[in-house]
Amino acid sequence: MTAAAPIRLLLADDHPVVRAGLRAVLETEPGFEVVADVPTAEAAVTLAERPGIDVVLMDLRFGGEMRGSQATAAITAREGAPRVLVLTTYDSDADILAAIEAGATGYLLKDAPPEELAAAVRTAAAGKSALAPTIALRLMDRMRAPATALTRRETEVLQLVADGLSNAQISKKLFLSQATVKSHLVHIYAKLGVDSRTSAVAAGTAQGLIRR
Amino acid sequence: MTAAAPIRLLLADDHPVVRAGLRAVLETEPGFEVVADVPTAEAAVTLAERPGIDVVLMDLRFGGEMRGSQATAAITAREGAPRVLVLTTYDSDADILAAIEAGATGYLLKDAPPEELAAAVRTAAAGKSALAPTIALRLMDRMRAPATALTRRETEVLQLVADGLSNAQISKKLFLSQATVKSHLVHIYAKLGVDSRTSAVAAGTAQGLIRR
DNA sequence: CCCGCGCTCCACCTTTCGATTGATGCCGCC
DNA sequence: GGCGGCATCAATCGAAAGGTGGAGCGCGGG
Known part of the structure; x- marks a missing residue:
């Protein structure tokens, strides 16, 4: 060649x-x-x-x-x-x-x-x-910090939170119970080291986990 | 020429x-x-x-x-x-x-x-x-919709909300009572046509009113 | 095969938020 | 000087969100 x-x-x-x-x-x-x-x-x-x-x-x-x-x-x-x-x-x-x-x-x-x-x-x-x-x-x-790695589902939930949806709206959109949405959020908060949905969105966008 | x-x-x-x-x-x-x-x-x-x-x-x-x-x-x-x-x-x-x-x-x-x-x-x-x-x-x-124009103070509050702060934290940071913060938020929601802090952040960033 | 993890769901309780209503002082403009 | 917009604060009430402590199921790896 x-x-x-x-x-x-x-x-x-x-x-x-x-x-x-x-x-x-x-x-x-x-x-x-x-x-x-x-x-x-x-x-x-x-x-x-x-x-x-x-x-x-x-x-x-x-x-x-x-x-x-x-x-x-x-x-x-x-x-x-x-x-x-x-x-x-x-x-x-x-x-x-x-x-x-x-x-x-x-x-x-x-x-x-x-x-x-x-x-x-x-x-x-x-x-x-x-x-x-x-x-x-x-x-x-x-790779080094697996704590910041959200699961697929968690990322999905966080994205919807960032879009301004309430837990009720998210649960409907994803065909889940509100309990499940809350559960995901609890895990998200733990992984991101925050304690509210707005700060989770802030942390998530800062780390590029979700699109703005 | x-x-x-x-x-x-x-x-x-x-x-x-x-x-x-x-x-x-x-x-x-x-x-x-x-x-x-x-x-x-x-x-x-x-x-x-x-x-x-x-x-x-x-x-x-x-x-x-x-x-x-x-x-x-x-x-x-x-x-x-x-x-x-x-x-x-x-x-x-x-x-x-x-x-x-x-x-x-x-x-x-x-x-x-x-x-x-x-x-x-x-x-x-x-x-x-x-x-x-x-x-x-x-x-x-x-120009047509002056409703989307937030005041200086409102923008300031919305930015802090976007940063993930709670009403209590915002009130401390700006030397206000929580009542005032809530009052600003009510006006922000009305102007942006939303009804929660997360959706206000979403609308605000979408319209470029605040920095991400 | 069992353990861990991700995803789903439940109940109970506390805190925060949002909605409403109303009020005050300040400042700029007509 | 009055009027409107802005910023400030108060009280109350119901709804939403967060905290805690579970539990079951499926799947893949050790």
Whole structure:
């Protein structure tokens, strides 16, 4: 095989400026070829089905319906799918975990310098996982302190609390009894070291456990 | 005057990718000249002092200390200062108002299409105010519904609620009785159309009345 | 196989919050 | 000078939330 085979890229971001920036940054680097760029998650899923794409650079938040993590899951579900490298502004735990669970090969922040970006794309193309230092650190923290790790259900409840719902509303929405909601909340308070729903929301957003 | 005099630009954004994108987008348009791009608000203030800059494209949030609104205020405070066009991802009321009060000539969202961006820069260079349609709409809303405008004290209380404090803690912190805190909260709920502290926080953050 | 953990639920009690009503002093504006 | 908005405080009452101490079930790992 020739060493000169370029890595073929698909860019998915709803900001035209960011797409242009990625193009500019990556096309000046040797060994990259931007095949297409799209402004929606849906378009990314469609285009990623076509052969000839090695790596998809995927934003997490789009203006439209589908979230980047869903698109990532849809893409990586298929056989011989391209690698997906998540590239976003946010470094919240919830987003990171959602992306990794969805099958993302890597997770980068948009404030990454161009060299780091290029290196991560090469790493991803080779099938190896690429995490931004900040992200890696955050994951290490999470491993070390399992206290701050909420369960799936607890996170769900906390998110609804953050949305302003009462225990009664949450219980209806999740088909639970209020007792169960309270029980989850007690555990959440213990894990976050707080004693009220509002401070739990504050702690949760501060630690990026829930999206704002 | 010659029609060919280019508009000289300074780009301030902490994301290398975004800076590259803005360069790419604006340099393909005729009549623009990107003089420099900087990754910090401090550098933007310094460079904006030099003559030969017509418009500063300013992000609101930087990784470092200084916020974009502060930098905007510092730049526009001087005589013969360049116009500042705020270009950010966020459309929260608090950010918008801070930027406008700081003397920004315009406010754009990063998901704006290139043509809109170019048009806004030309508008700003001519000294006229340039607002993204979304932003203009939001400001109209605010004008129409003065109910969403919290008083200084109410905002202060709501911020503390968002930080997770109880009524008792807030009353101590602000040297008030709990009755007063409750009174403020009642007014806040009425203005935001909610009926609990958590939903008030949700509504407040959604409308950008308080910082997260 | 049993233990731990996550998820579900119950009962009882205390504290906090929210709703209502009403009042006072201050300040700016017409 | 009166009127309205803002900030301050009081009292009361019912509803919601939090604290405590349980308990059963399913599932995966040691």
